[in-house]
Amino acid sequence: MTRVKDDNKIARIFAATLELVLKNGYLELRMADVAKQAHLAIGTLYIYFKDKEDLINQLFIHLKSEKVSLMMQTYSAHDSFYITFKKLWFAYFGLSMQYPHKMLFIEQYVYSVLLRDDTKSRSEALIEPLLSILENAQKEHLIKDYSPQIILRHIMGSVLEVVKYFHAQKTQPSQNVINQCFEMTWNGIRQ
Amino acid sequence: MTRVKDDNKIARIFAATLELVLKNGYLELRMADVAKQAHLAIGTLYIYFKDKEDLINQLFIHLKSEKVSLMMQTYSAHDSFYITFKKLWFAYFGLSMQYPHKMLFIEQYVYSVLLRDDTKSRSEALIEPLLSILENAQKEHLIKDYSPQIILRHIMGSVLEVVKYFHAQKTQPSQNVINQCFEMTWNGIRQ
Amino acid sequence: MTRVKDDNKIARIFAATLELVLKNGYLELRMADVAKQAHLAIGTLYIYFKDKEDLINQLFIHLKSEKVSLMMQTYSAHDSFYITFKKLWFAYFGLSMQYPHKMLFIEQYVYSVLLRDDTKSRSEALIEPLLSILENAQKEHLIKDYSPQIILRHIMGSVLEVVKYFHAQKTQPSQNVINQCFEMTWNGIRQ
Amino acid sequence: MTRVKDDNKIARIFAATLELVLKNGYLELRMADVAKQAHLAIGTLYIYFKDKEDLINQLFIHLKSEKVSLMMQTYSAHDSFYITFKKLWFAYFGLSMQYPHKMLFIEQYVYSVLLRDDTKSRSEALIEPLLSILENAQKEHLIKDYSPQIILRHIMGSVLEVVKYFHAQKTQPSQNVINQCFEMTWNGIRQ
């Protein structure tokens, strides 16, 4: 019997790729460096991923689902919508501040030419739980009844831009500033 | 006498670069293609721009100042702050929808490693007029007294993400949706 | 397992480079031609040598140590200094006539801007054995007590220029002429 | 009547080319820089010299005849051969130390692929006066009756190599060392 494809190797490749993207950006990402960082031979990379594009697309989906999953871990059916929303927003903001490159990697490349159409579709599907939460709140007239997609973009755009700003400044926002950002967003969508 | 340097060439190079970078992304941008698209020899490109990085940086500043300049054309000292803000926001949204290529280029690369620090500084300086308007409104307690920089990022991030969404969907937002976006933003920052 | 690095390739690259640089000079040396001449892909060249400068520097050291090594093979501790010197001189002259390409390469580039400082230092170190022989002869008052470095340059300069002359003329010196050259040099340094 | 080719411009081009070669070596010599240094437009260069090779060849002849001419200025019919030889040797050594790049330019490129055959022939002709002096000394049995060409190469090779050595060391030889070099040479050729 021959050995089968090794999930552990895939995890190592993902980790290596992300670490390199986070350190130097996508432009500096070299397949040879990924292999080295993952303690694999270059050839081995090509057993697990068809080519560089494939690696990026798979990593993208991996990260995006991880992100949504982490956010959804804050979810509790007992919470009011306001509490749910607040937890999700702070989770999103926190994750984005903690791993700005990771978030920028995810968001910068969503609509980029690097992603295949099927990756984009799968990515869209991942945010369904978040859209559902907004839709339910709209049924209860807790937030404006605008298109949930639009509301979501409004929220995420705001967060990402602010995070990018602090990242560029190489400073951290105070808790006060973060609260202010939340207020702007909440006041923008509340009924 | 000899052939005189032709400023029109710079415009052609900018147009060609923008078109190519938006079509295929920076990764796919080839200097040879820029030259061909601008109907120039490759060498000519290097008369006007030191290298690829320089081209991107100069194009960035060019587009960003053009954007602010177009927005500020809507400004009138007679207007109330609300009217001023509304005009500016709709100008920004309109420009972003009209020239999504330009706006996405600007925002994709604002904080990217491709931009030199001096380009980033010059870029920051360009938005000063917009920050001033927000500061004056704060003195009159018309909007929240959060950091103007943060408010601005919140506003721009929201617009860009929405525009990206429609651009990716290849659809146009209705006037109604645009108004809704404005409402979310205005309600987020109003006092 | 994979294909193992092939030391023979380095020899082929050295041979190809030397042949090309001597035929057309450094200015006309193209990495692509070296690869072709050595029956390698261009990329392979860059596995073994960092860049063109590195190739030239390594080749230089290789040839210079080969030259000194061949000369020193004539050395025998039993010989008188005069015999030792004569053997070394004739070896140097003979090698230079036999491989004018190699010798001219070495001398053309010794002090050239193409060579890194560390290459120059390593090159200096290689001639230590020759300097030692001169120093010992000075202790026995067999040759003038001028700086050994200067004496060595005087000797080598003379040989090289004569060799260059015959190489340019595409003729060979008679044994008589070679003896005359030796006499000039020996009479110049003898005590 | 139109203006004719301007000898002054040729002098400026020669001076500019030499200065740049002396400063940075031939590898760094750019036609555009020559034009700038000579305060001319690039196009003008090509009115006076067919191409870069032509410029180098003409400059070479210019410098070599200047060198011989400067050496021959030390010549006086009243001097004994020894005095004549000594003056010439010291002139050659002095010129070489004073303008090492100039001398290396002349000597390095004599047999180089940069020079056309007719340039080489003309160059050979220029050293005729020096060969004559040696031949006359041989008739008087003052020096060995070896081939004057060989004697001349022996002398020049020695000087050039020593000069190269000091140039590389970035030091100046003491008067004592220079005298020693002369002694080696004189003792090598004297009868």
Next chain:
DNA sequence: TATGAATGAGCGTTCATTCAT
């Protein structure tokens, strides 16, 4: 003659991918 903007062939080098082991 003089100018210098424009040209484009051609170079050094990189790096995703292949393939012999």
Next chain:
DNA sequence: AATGAATGAACGCTCATTCAT
């Protein structure tokens, strides 16, 4: 499946030369 040496297409950029003025 795993390896990593080998490959070569393709890029950014230079600079000698041309040519419209």
